[in-house]
Amino acid sequence: MDSSTFARLTRQAPFHDAGHGYDVFGLHPPTLAAAVSAGAPAYDWYFRVDSQGIEHVPTTGAAILVANHGGVLPIDAAMMCLDVLRRTDPPRIPRAVADHFVPRLPFVSTLFARLGVVSGTRANVRALLEQGELVAIWPEGVTGPAKSFKDRYRIKEWRVGFAELAIRYDVPVVPVAIVGAEESWPLAMKLRGLRVFGTPYLPVPATPIPLPAHYHIRYGESLRLDGGAHRKLDDPDVISNAATRVQVALERLLDETLRMRRGVFR
Amino acid sequence: MRALVTGATTPLGRALVDTLTSSNDCSLVLAVGHEAKPVRPWRDNVVYRCCDLTRGREVHDLICGDAVEHGIDTVVHMAQHRATRDSGRKVHALNVTATRELLSRCTDHPAIRRFVHRSFAEVYALEHATSDLLDEDAALDFDPEAPQWLRDRLEADLMVCAHFGGTLQIAVLRCAEILAADSGSQLWDYLSSRVCLRPLGFDPMLNVLALEDAVTAITAAARSTHTGVFNIPGADTLPLSRVIAETVRLDIPVPGPFLAPLYGLRRWIAGFEFRYDLNLRRFHFGGVIDGSRARRLLGYVPSHPVQWPRAWWRLLLERLADSRSDAG
Secondary structure (H helix, E strand, O other), rough: OOOHHHHHHHHOOOOOOOOOOOOOOOOOHHHHHHHHHHHHHHHHHOOOEEEEOOHHHHOOOOOEEEOOOOOOOOHHHHHHHHHHHHHOOOOOOEEEEEEOHHHOOOOOHHHHHHHEEEEEEEEEHHHHHOOOOEEEOOOOOHHOOOOHHHHHHOOOOOOOHHHHHHOOOOOOOEEEEEHHHHHHHOOOEOOOOOOOHHHOOEEEEEEOOOEEEEEEEOOOOOOOOOOOOHOOOOHHHHHHHHHHHHHHHHHHHHHHHHHHHHOOOO | EEEEEEEEOOOHHHHHHHHHHOOOOOOEEEEEOOOOOOOOOOOEEEEEEEEEOOHEEEEEHHHHHHHHHHOOEEEOOOOOOOOOOOHHHHHHHHHHHHHHHHHHHHHHHOOOOEEEEEEEEEEEEOOOOOEEEEEOOOOOOOOOOOOHHHHHHHHHHHHOOOOOOOEEEEEEEEEEEEEOOOOHHHHHHOOOEEEEEEOOOOOOEEEEEEHHHHHHHHHHHOOOOOOOOEEEEEEEEEEEHHHHHOOOOOEEEOOOOHHHHHHHHHHHHHHHHHHHHHOOOOOOOOOOOOHHHHHHHOOOOOOOOOOOOHHHHHHHHHHHHHHHHOOO
């Protein structure tokens, strides 16, 4: 393991130790540091991640990263989290929010918990924001990876819960466009009959391994969703409009990033 | 304060009575136990009373007789049947009916102003879709297939909660598991074996409470005027594998479906208290109780790490080291 990465993550990253070196959600910085080192070849050499706009991620305090989602497995999420961990100084540990079925997966649930991933419940996200953590949310949920290739980079379903929490806790929302994931490992078909461990379907990828598509991660300017709206938090329209504002910003960011790239693999 | 403490002969009860009687603001403790005679001498300001709480008449005489005579103003109810292998009407009578009777008598009492009920964090439902951090509003476990040990505790908890808002100030303390001998701890019994089997691929976060912290929380609740439900977490939050490592046990991950029959066989042959069906969910899904409310209103902050059960040879080595340092 890279000693400097280990030192950065275990000594400099803000971490709420609940005793014994773990936080209440199961995050374990030494395991995270090992994963960052293990993921470095994929980040640097295989996907050649190109990142812009990390300065928009707040260096301290609670914030929400909102990104698009695609590809068979959440490699896009892993690359984004790696990017944030490597490019922020002092390093910020993004707390990725996963779907409800993840805690049912043996090995995956434990590994994800040690890396800082939490199950997507309102109480979990609320607790993280109260602690001043950087929360990463993919509002498309499982509909993102379930998209067909022709729908790549098109946002289908957009959940709004993050907008309510952002308004309630008055935290900035940073839209993040991730380009490359949907060509890297497209979905061939979904086996809906095989619901192993509560997963919504069993994905069948179009290629046996992910293709070395060039990843582009672009962070947009942070958005404040309050605008006095916190007085009307119970109004579904207020929340829906705030979520749509983020969606529009993300779609614009996605379009710009797609326009700027020279090719899928270049 | 003049307090009545039920379950006073348990390790938690004894520690609580000692703490209350050594404090300046508690002039008398009426210690209530099932044993005919107290298991050890108490201080001068402790009155021991043997009482079978499953009998309504005895509860009546206790609250309307002894409590009046001694001017009791606070009741701390901790008497619960600890063994998980026992079930049936008699167990239910102590866990639920006695609580109902006691609460009913205290509600009508002229001097008793405060009722503290020791409940359990196990009443919270743990599933894949529940939060990792459980506050007082978290979902409760209403599984009809749950063992009586759990159903009784949930029923008693909800029954006490149903009395909120009256003249009697009620505090319900949902305590994390007290990891200590003779405390009815499932985890303690689980760790008493040299080999600990756990579900393959799962390593959930657990929170355990030291006896000293439980006493601190109950004492703070008895002194406070705040009412409602309070989560009482312990100072130790760690994964199950780390719990096993702390106690120097052999950790063997086993596929989940094999664990229930293996631990069932262990109970049947060796008579252990640990029930896998009672712990199945918390051995898969993390669930740590959030003590923010207790910290804010009761001023309770866990500060005592638990004393992990040690192997005999390790205890021997520690004692030898202590005696050497004393001699030095």
